[in-house]
Amino acid sequence: MKVLVIGGDGYCGWATALYLSNRGYEVGILDSLVRRHWDNELGVETLTPIAPIHQRTQRWKDLTGKTIDLFVGDITNYEFLQKALHKFEPNAIVHFGEQRSAPFSMIDREHAVMTQVNNVVGTLNLLYAMKEDFPECHLVKLGTMGEYGTPNIDIEEGYITIEHNGRKDTLPYPKQPGSMYHLSKVHDSHNIHFACRIWGLRATDLNQGVVYGVLTEETGMDELLINRLDYDGVFGTALNRFCIQAAIGHPLTVYGKGGQTRGFLDIRDTVRCIELAIANPAESGEFRVFNQFTEQFSVGDLAMMVKKAGNAMGLNVEVNNLDNPRIEKEEHYFNAKNTKLLDLGLQPHYLSDSLLDSLLNFAVKYQNRVDKNQILPKVTWHRK
Amino acid sequence: MKVLVIGGDGYCGWATALYLSNRGYEVGILDSLVRRHWDNELGVETLTPIAPIHQRTQRWKDLTGKTIDLFVGDITNYEFLQKALHKFEPNAIVHFGEQRSAPFSMIDREHAVMTQVNNVVGTLNLLYAMKEDFPECHLVKLGTMGEYGTPNIDIEEGYITIEHNGRKDTLPYPKQPGSMYHLSKVHDSHNIHFACRIWGLRATDLNQGVVYGVLTEETGMDELLINRLDYDGVFGTALNRFCIQAAIGHPLTVYGKGGQTRGFLDIRDTVRCIELAIANPAESGEFRVFNQFTEQFSVGDLAMMVKKAGNAMGLNVEVNNLDNPRIEKEEHYFNAKNTKLLDLGLQPHYLSDSLLDSLLNFAVKYQNRVDKNQILPKVTWHRK
Numbered sequence: 031m032k033v034l035v036i037g038g039d040g041y042c043g044w045a046t047a048l049y050l051s052n053r054g055y056e057v058g059i060l061d062s063l064v065r066r067h068w069d070n071e072l073g074v075e076t077l078t079p080i081a082p083i084h085q086r087t088q089r090w091k092d093l094t095g096k097t098i099d100l101f102v103g104d105i106t107n108y109e110f111l112q113k114a115l116h117k118f119e120p121n122a123i124v125h126f127g128e129q130r131s132a133p134f135s136m137i138d139r140e141h142a143v144m145t146q147v148n149n150v151v152g153t154l155n156l157l158y159a160m161k162e163d164f165p166e167c168h169l170v171k172l173g174t175m176g177e178y179g180t181p182n183i184d185i186e187e188g189y190i191t192i193e194h195n196g197r198k199d200t201l202p203y204p205k206q207p208g209s210m211y212h213l214s215k216v217h218d219s220h221n222i223h224f225a226c227r228i229w230g231l232r233a234t235d236l237n238q239g240v241v242y243g244v245l246t247e248e249t250g251m252d253e254l255l256i257n258r259l260d261y262d263g264v265f266g267t268a269l270n271r272f273c274i275q276a277a278i279g280h281p282l283t284v285y286g287k288g289g290q291t292r293g294f295l296d297i298r299d300t301v302r303c304i305e306l307a308i309a310n311p312a313e314s315g316e317f318r319v320f321n322q323f324t325e326q327f328s329v330g331d332l333a334m335m336v337k338k339a340g341n342a343m344g345l346n347v348e349v350n351n352l353d354n355p356r357i358e359k360e361e362h363y364f365n366a367k368n369t370k371l372l373d374l375g376l377q378p379h380y381l382s383d384s385l386l387d388s389l390l391n392f393a394v395k396y397q398n399r400v401d402k403n404q405i406l407p408k409v410t411w412h413r414k
Numbered sequence: 415m416k417v418l419v420i421g422g423d424g425y426c427g428w429a430t431a432l433y434l435s436n437r438g439y440e441v442g443i444l445d446s447l448v449r450r451h452w453d454n455e456l457g458v459e460t461l462t463p464i465a466p467i468h469q470r471t472q473r474w475k476d477l478t479g480k481t482i483d484l485f486v487g488d489i490t491n492y493e494f495l496q497k498a499l500h501k502f503e504p505n506a507i508v509h510f511g512e513q514r515s516a517p518f519s520m521i522d523r524e525h526a527v528m529t530q531v532n533n534v535v536g537t538l539n540l541l542y543a544m545k546e547d548f549p550e551c552h553l554v555k556l557g558t559m560g561e562y563g564t565p566n567i568d569i570e571e572g573y574i575t576i577e578h579n580g581r582k583d584t585l586p587y588p589k590q591p592g593s594m595y596h597l598s599k600v601h602d603s604h605n606i607h608f609a610c611r612i613w614g615l616r617a618t619d620l621n622q623g624v625v626y627g628v629l630t631e632e633t634g635m636d637e638l639l640i641n642r643l644d645y646d647g648v649f650g651t652a653l654n655r656f657c658i659q660a661a662i663g664h665p666l667t668v669y670g671k672g673g674q675t676r677g678f679l680d681i682r683d684t685v686r687c688i689e690l691a692i693a694n695p696a697e698s699g700e701f702r703v704f705n706q707f708t709e710q711f712s713v714g715d716l717a718m719m720v721k722k723a724g725n726a727m728g729l730n731v732e733v734n735n736l737d738n739p740r741i742e743k744e745e746h747y748f749n750a751k752n753t754k755l756l757d758l759g760l761q762p763h764y765l766s767d768s769l770l771d772s773l774l775n776f777a778v779k780y781q782n783r784v785d786k787n788q789i790l791p792k793v794t795w796h797r798k
Contacts, residue, residue: 146538147531158523181585182582192576198566204585224593413613
């Protein structure tokens, strides 16, 4: 089976491409490499030194004998997209190719507009390209748990059955996204749902939680295959950032009260979830939504877990509750369903002290690469 | 009170601008005039000969002594938008300035992408401009009843209280839009809701039904103030098109079975609804949704009403059920709430034989301007 991983040079995409390649899928990577450009713009570097994509794929071939086709270009360029699809002829498309940082999308109007236009147009182009020439191809699209916001009722997997005034229907789950980036994912979900309904395309929307960890079986095989790991205030995510902060003696940056509860998962589960989605495709005309996370934690709880694990390693870890740069509920109900991927066979890697040790050890190993000026949040959701 | 009408050269926008000006509001029109350009592109003309916008506003001033400021430009150009806002300093912004045709948005990928980018970026620009310098200004945004689709439960006004697994919350009403255009309005609604929540802006989303009619008290004052009336397969809407078809002896074009039920309203009610929204603004931080229609009809029922009224006028009216170019449910439950505008004082003009006579007479008057080649639908929702 041929799988095109769009955004295959990124944090989740690279690990996914190698995982699928290792399991016998014919893998292509399509990436504009703009993420590396944004690192340059922001003046940040991943904790880990990541090799150029051409070196990475070459190293993978040298090590395993497996080829990963490479298409460097932007899916907002429809001509390029069409050419790449016709050259590769995928059976499934895994779409990580979007601007994925909430703070980046909230920098200013330009970044908000860029995020929404880039993400929405890229996905629209994919839908049209599939409609025209690859209607049987299965689109596996990365959504986000952030599409749901924090409703006071249980979060279902994409749809909810509503009884109202004596009648009943199963409808798309109401969305309350929390940033211009999260909004772009909601727009995508609506567009993809429509394309499935009217053109009979097949798609799986993976509403993913916050991913942590860096090593998978494949990225750990060689230093040249190492995955990126972001810790900066714009692209860094909660648990990864906390571990790096602990490693370098920087207080853990908990935004506000830290009661914000979210779904989390190990990057080794991300790659497995993608495979499960591909191996069990959506039906023609079906827009399927999986909630892709394994455990729920509050941000404050995570910080305490990192502190405890860090202390056990001899690190002196402090927790710092910052003024929350975001506007979000800091204490709320949160109970999201995540049975669909488990039903397909997912066996989660649960967060544990040993895992924290591993991530912490990794962070300690590369601590000399950390630029402390990049850790604190610089982007605010507030009006002035 | 100063009201800026974006899209004030269009079908609803022009009638609204005159209505508000006539009632003592200080009115500005901002319009890119791109709709006139699209008419040229498609090779269609409105049934009614509409004068250039500069002539229209000049005639209004000559007749009434009232000035309407004019800003010709595109709100996707942020610099232009900011300058216009700072020059006019509106207390309320009525935003009709979007690509508003479902078939136009479904012509091909280019028109779909253009519609979503144009509509979403224009509204995002407005939100940022308001956030920066006009946070107290009230945004009155034209949404559409098409955002809801055709759920099997009653449609509430923007929000629904859901009980689920023993808990309760009031959440955004689930959306199931029916075209790339309708999707753009859903994206807008999410973006505006977010801006109200996080920046404390005030906005009213008017989910409007299908508007019919052409004359308001103001547009009927002088031939140079006449409103546009579209009958073509791309920009024409159901009842207006039926009346024009009846007038020229063309069979009424009912798509599919004609059981599609929608909300409708008279253009005289559109302009009054806008005034009611402006005169009773949303609170700071409030994202308010009104369903703006007065009656529900099935398309087939409308055709029969036009046939009956036409026959009474001596016209020979046939009804033709075409293959439906759209993909939509042709028989379905539809019951939408519309009490909020009534509570504010709306006194509807109900559809009646006399109204049909009036619209029919109007259509007969201008029948020599109809290009019959433009009546049938040329855009299809189907994959091939």
